[in-house]
Each structure stands twice: as C-alpha cells, then as structure tokens.
Amino acid sequence: MEAVSRTFQPDVGETAVPDAAGRPGEEARWRAIFAALADDRIAALDELYDLAAAELYRLALWRTGTVEDAEDVVHDAFVKVARHGARLAAVRRPRQWLLTVAHRCALDVVRRRARRPAEALSTVPFLVAPTDDPDRAADARTVSRLLGRLPAAQREVMLLHHFAGWTFAEIGRITGVPTFTAASRYRLAVARLRRWLETDHDAP
Secondary structure: OHHHHOOOOOOOOOOOOOOOOOOHHHHHHHHHHHHHHHOOOOHHHHHHHHHHHHHHHHHHHHHHOOHHHHHHHHHHHHHHHHHHHHHHHHOOOHHHHHHHHHHHHHHHHHHHOOOOOOOOHHHOOOOOOOOOOHHHHHHHHHHHHHHOOOOHHHHHHHHHHHHOOOOHHHHHHHHOOOHHHHHHHHHHHHHHHHHHHHOOOOOO
16 A cells, blocks of 8 residues: 555645645545545545645644654554555544544654654744745744644644634544643643743743
8 A cells, every 4th residue: 555655744845734624525525535445445545645644744743743753643544544444434524533543643652652852843834934024934933933832732732723723622522632621722822822922932
C-alpha cells in the first residue's frame, strides 16, 4: 500500500492554517472513499491520503510538538485505516473518525517516546502571513511562537476549534473528553495567549 509508506513532508513556506470543517460535498467525498476502502479498493487509500494527510499532520504537530513525531502519527493513522478494512463501512463520520484515530496515535507516540528537546515549533510555522505585508508576517510569527508555548492539549483545541472550525462537542468526541473540558481548554489557551501578548510575550 503505497500511501501508507509515504512520509508526509509539509511545505513550511505555505499557509499552515487548516481548512474549515468539511462542507456537505466534502463529507460525501469522505464517505465515498471509506466505502471504496471497505470494498477493498486499495487505490482509494491514495485519494484519502491526498485529502487528509495535511490536516492529520497539523493535528499531530500541534499535539506532539515535533516534526518527527507528527510524521510518525500520520503514518500510524493510515496503517490503522488500512487494517480496518470492511469495518470502515460502518463509520458514520469518516473525517471525525480519522481525526480521532490521529489524536490517539499522537498520544501513543508521546507515551512511547522519551521526551527529547524539541525543535522550536516556530521553525514549522502554524501561521504564515502574506509576504507583502511585513506587519502581518511579524504578528503571525509572534502568535506561532506563543502557540508553541501552550500545553499540548490546549494547543490541539485551538487548532480544532479556532482554525479548523470544529464545535466543542465535536472536539470532545475527537479527543475523548467532555464538551465542557474541550471548551475550558480553549478558553484557557485564549486567556494565556492574550496575557502573553499584553505583557510583551513573556510566558511564565
């Protein structure tokens, strides 16, 4: 399965902000891909990879904090998809299901690896402002640096809610926490970012 063995290599020179949550037409495409995979049409795995790998990578990067771990998460998630086989036909919300798988893979990667000094997340920008607007570019670099200081769970909720457009109830299902917890993590993250921005970006 060629797609499973591919290593995701993001172009850090492009905008790293995910698309908004899937539209109805996109959801139909997701369901069609999952139906094809359940029917053992393995070529659909490449289509799923092209559709989902970038979003899974961003989620994994925000959760794990390292490029190497994020690449491992993407690989592990697609291995799980490939192994699921006919059971994929029973998945009601394919995109949400795959994000949940990626979230669990990210937790597994973090648990099984001794934490090592991570590269600065600012080297893989979360946000990239237009190059013809220096002020916005500077703001984006600042926000990216501060996002890297957030606890992983708060950073993940910021990605899923603020940038990807998921509701707190959906985030709770993806990450396995109550809706209230997902909302609380988001509010704490926003409060921290606001405080850091108001105090010359000095994190505690």
